[in-house]
Amino acid sequence: MKPSIPKGTRDFSPQEMVRRNYIFDTIKQVFQLYGFLPIETPAMENMETLMGKYGEEGDRLIFKILNSGDYLEKSKIQSPKFEELDYKKFTSEISEKALRYDLTVPFARYVVQHQNEITFPFKRYQIQPVWRADRPQKGRYREFYQCDADVIGSNSLVNEVELVQIMDEVFRRLNIPVIIKFNNRKILNGIVELAGISLDKINFILEAIDEFDKINRDIALDKLIDKGFNEEQINKLKNILYQLMDDVHPNMDDLTENVFIKALDKIFYQKSEIGSKGVIEINEINKVLKLLFGNRIHMMSGLISKEPSQSYNINVKQEDRIYLHNDISLARGLNYYTGSIFEVKVDKSRCKSEFTSSICGGGRYDDLTGIFGLPNVSGVGISFGADRIYDVLNELNLFPESVSASTKLLFVTFGETEQNYCLPLLAKVRKAGINSEIYPDAKAKMKKQMSYADDKKIPFVAIVGSDEMNNGLLSLKNMTSGEQTKATIDTIIETLK
RNA sequence: GUGGCUGUAGUUCAGUUUGGUUAGAGCAUCGGUUUGUGGUACCGAGUGUCGUGGGUUCGAGUCCCAUCAGCCACCCCA
Incomplete structure (x- = not known):
């Protein structure tokens, strides 16, 4: 049998693991810096915990676990003709567990289940694998x-701002130039409401907006006729969207006077309550961000990212800037989002990355815990x-050199006598906190060691x-320079510390 | 779920157009040059059901059909 692993999964070799841990450690440190504490949940959840939380597409991508035992015998489905079998029904008969699809829904389940032990607002982080039955491709496994940080049990928009700070801090530490995009579901809902379109069709609108940078915007919107929209709805959409695209420019001198936000506000004023609420929220977030970052903020706004313009203070060094985008076309995120939405992308204008995901x-x-029986608890979170x-780090060659070396000192010997002499010395070196090892096969040739x-x-x-054994002076070889000196074990410890 | 591309050594690939004896190369691995010195150099060695099954043919890695697997794109997402 030729050994292999399932499609879309990977083995991680030592070098990769050292590098992966560098990422995990960086993220973990920042999470802890902001007061988040870790939890873990099982790899598998009950099927009903997961189903219906991610939309229809999501349900399809959940990995189901087959019941053990003779599930045909246990199944209550009685001798249906094969063609008449409803696969969804049948699935629920033979599978009661599934691998988690993300960390947010299991977290909501955890919060409800442990509500009496938890002090709210509850800030937790969680770094664990998730599984999706997607077709693998570049950047998709x-x-x-996922590395999640969530705050649950607090409506304050300060949480959103802290999450933006965390995103900025993590990617700053990793040296990846990024654009942090954010939007608000309520604004999207408002636009759809104003156009007289029902909310469940919002995805068609977002698809059309997404196409704006590929094809002419009129064509993109007119195509909506095929999806069952009428001319009036489409014209209203055009009206709103074009206004937002053409008439406004960001004004960073005073973020609270952001013209883009004002235009949005005008569109919704006394026409869409939900839309207005979204504008208030996003404006509030902008205000606090401005308070925190001042003129370090490089703000973009609009439907699709426009030229950065002079919306930042030229006295601020590029590496100190934080690149934000009030992106109204951003709709990413799963079905359960109700307010702010975030997404981070590599900024290709500042590095040569091909990574678009x-x-x-x-x-x-707002109501993920409600499904599990704990209503009116709002949460907000991000996932790296x-x-x-x-x-991305690999592509841009951004892994620090030091993360690939872990052992600092190796003892090379010529036989058992030497090895026995070295073992206590090795223990001493380790006691000093220096990663070290000895070649275990005492008779191995020097070249091999x-x-x-x-x-x-x-x-x-x-x-x-x-x-060396006679005079207690070991030969210490620097493998980078090739230099070799004689030194006592104590001197070696001092040198390597 | 939809579409495209690719399967040959541990790995990256050549060979397929135009079927022809024993299927090659780089890298990696192992051994040696060198029984107290790695990374360089030189010498040597091993490894393949040519993804699988069937068909055409005197003859198939090469042509045809099926099937499986992998990669990429769409959708969606981290």
């Missing part, structure tokens, strides 16, 4: 890690895609033969 996303969900971040050090990128080798 069937098993991948989002590397972080999130939003506010560790695997995609890995791909040296190659081992070389392969593992171990920077120092202590060579011990009879000379």
Whole structure:
């Protein structure tokens, strides 16, 4: 049998794991810096916990786990003709568990289940794999890690601002230039409402908006006729959207006077309550961001990202800027989002990346716990895609050199006597906190031992033969420079510390 | 769920157009040059049901059909 692993899954070798841990550690440190504490939940959840939370598409992509035992025997479905079988019904008969699809829904379940032990607002982070039965492709895996931070039990928009800070901080530490986009579901709902379109058709509108940068916007919107929209609805949409695209420009001198936001406000004023509410929210977030970051903010706004314009203070160095985009076309995120929505993308204008998928996303969900029996608890969170971040860091060559070396010192010996002499010394080195090891096969040739050090990128080798044992001076070789000196074990410890 | 591309050694690929004896190369691995010195150099070695099944043919890695797997794009998403 030829060994292999399922499509869309990967093995991680030591070098990759060291690098992955660098990402996890960076994210974890920032989460903790902002007061989030870790939890973990099981890889599998009950089927009904997951089903119906991610939309129709999501349900299809959930990995189902087959019941153990003779499920045909246990199934209550009685001898239906094969053609008449409803696969959904049948699935629920033979499968009661599924692999988690994201970390947010299991978290909501956790919160409801442990509500009496939890102090609200509850800030948790969670770094675990999730599974999706999607067709794998570039940047898309069937098993991948999400790194989530959520605040539940607080309506304050300060949470949103803190999450923006976290996104900025994480990517700043990782040296990835990004644009943080945010929008509000209520604004989208408002636009749809004003056009007299029912909410469940919102996805068609968003698809059309998405096409604006590919094809003529008139054509994109006129195509909506085929989806069952009437001319009046389409004209209203055009009216609203074109106004937002053509008449406004961001004004960063005073974010609270953001012309784009004002235009939105005017559109919704006394016409759409939900839309107005969305504008108030996004404006409030902008205001607090302005308070925190001042003229470091480089704000873009509009339907599709326009030229950055002079909307930032030229005295602020590029690396200090935080690139934000009030992107009204942003609708990403799962079905359960009700307010703010976030998405982070690599800023291709500041690096040569080919990566177009989002590397972080999130939003506010007002009633996810309600489904599990705890209503009126609002939560907001973000999720970093560790695997995609890995791909970006790899592509841009941004992994620090030091993360690939872990062992600092290797003892090379010529036989059992030397090995026995070294073992206590090795223990001493380790006690000093220096990662070190000894080549286990005492009779191995020197070349073999040296190659081992070389392969593992171990920077120092202590060579011990009879000379060294006699006078207590070990030969310490610097593997990078090739230099070799004689030193006592204590001096070596001091050098490597 | 829809569409496109690709399956040959551990790995990356050549060979397929135009069927012809024993299927090649780089890298990696292992051994040696060198029994106290790695990363360089030189020498040597091993490895393949040519994805699988069937068909055409005197003859198939090569042509035809089916099937499986992988990659990429759409949809959607981290």
